[in-house]
Amino acid sequence: MTKTLSRAHYKTTLSAGSHWSFKLRRGLSLQLTDETGGANVGMVLYNADNLLERYNAPDTLKCQHTFHLTQGHCLYSDMGHVLASVIEDSVGAHETICGNSTRDGVRESMGERSYQQDRNSWHQNGYDAFLVELAKYGLERRDLPANINWFSACAIKEEGDIALSEGPSPAGSQVRLRMDMDCIVVLHTCPHPMSKRGEYPDSQVRITLTDAPPVNDDDVCANHCEENRRGFENNRLYYLGSA
């Protein structure tokens, strides 16, 4: 499932309740590893050259005829481009519909967010974490699209009822993205908004940056469906004439 990675350009580990954003150039790979199991990683992506272009969950789901995200799926922008693609995944399903934990929600289910009392163990929530990172790029709440929650999945019943799946991500679970455009990646490791665990998680998420394999003829994402071939063709047009 997980192939040998090329030399890591950078590795770091984020504790639960952290947030971070960075520019990641196309051709690089971002691998997330849930070291402890049961982690949640909220993520949104923006075209680094045009912040008005951003990850679009509806376009991503409908053009690949899926509710879940896993290996082979592309992450589409609202402009028909492939921002990134899921080239490896040991989990099998990640959700992009349920949004973020909030200050009120975390207080009710896991206790007050108090930096004064808890310092680095404070109960940060996903929504505030995103707002903090977005502000660094001149972005606001209006700019936050429906996010991805890596390592979290939904169970769906016939009538559309949804619940958070129990334990989809054992320790060591990995998902690896290839960046297909230069992106601002915004992520947090706050708990999933539907978590019923009752206590703030103690997860550790490792981030590994490496070179990504190019989109070859046998590419798992380009070959996933005809739509993805056209998505990559849109990317080719977008970068026409650039190195």
Added chain:
Amino acid sequence: MIKESFRVSARAVDSRTVDAGDYYLAILNDGDTLRIVDLEGNQAADTLFYSAKDPTVHYSASNTIREQGNLYLTAGSDLRSNENTVMLSIVADTCGRHDTLGGACSTESNTVRYDLEKRCMHACRDSWMLAIAEHPEYGIRKRDITHNINFFMNVPVTPAGALTFEDGISAPGKYVEFTARMDVIVLISNCPQLNNPCNGYNPTPIQLLTWTQ
């Protein structure tokens, strides 16, 4: 959930028809009610809501779905904002189920879904772009165009996670009605899509009726 309205058409303060490919942009005040009628059946009404006081507060499909624990919208659904406040409530629905997963069609997504050379076909997000360009006074910009509701559209999700656009479950004369719980801006694109069954491949007009409190 099928729930018929008690409201009488003759008492509506405003009644208008919106053709497929056109938009509707107006304020609905707190307590007022808007009905969308699917006049000829199987039509998708792609809808966004914003707080009239602060349009950076907008409809959130994620918060709406999560808080009700269900993917579909119908009578009894509270439509929530990105601040997780209730913006509107669906108070009547004779269709039974509405989509908020599928998003709005765009010329760009059409290139991915159908063909690169279909980029110039009319699309909901183009109607919204024209709406906000013609009405800058509402303070809505491209960055505010987000994940919407598709009234009357049928996007079933299976337990295995397959998501498809299916032929509509709506029919001529079916309607959905919602009451504002704060002053909201309503932005509707009456969907012009010709490439999938969301409109039965035949985009048709909708009727909008407004009642004041």
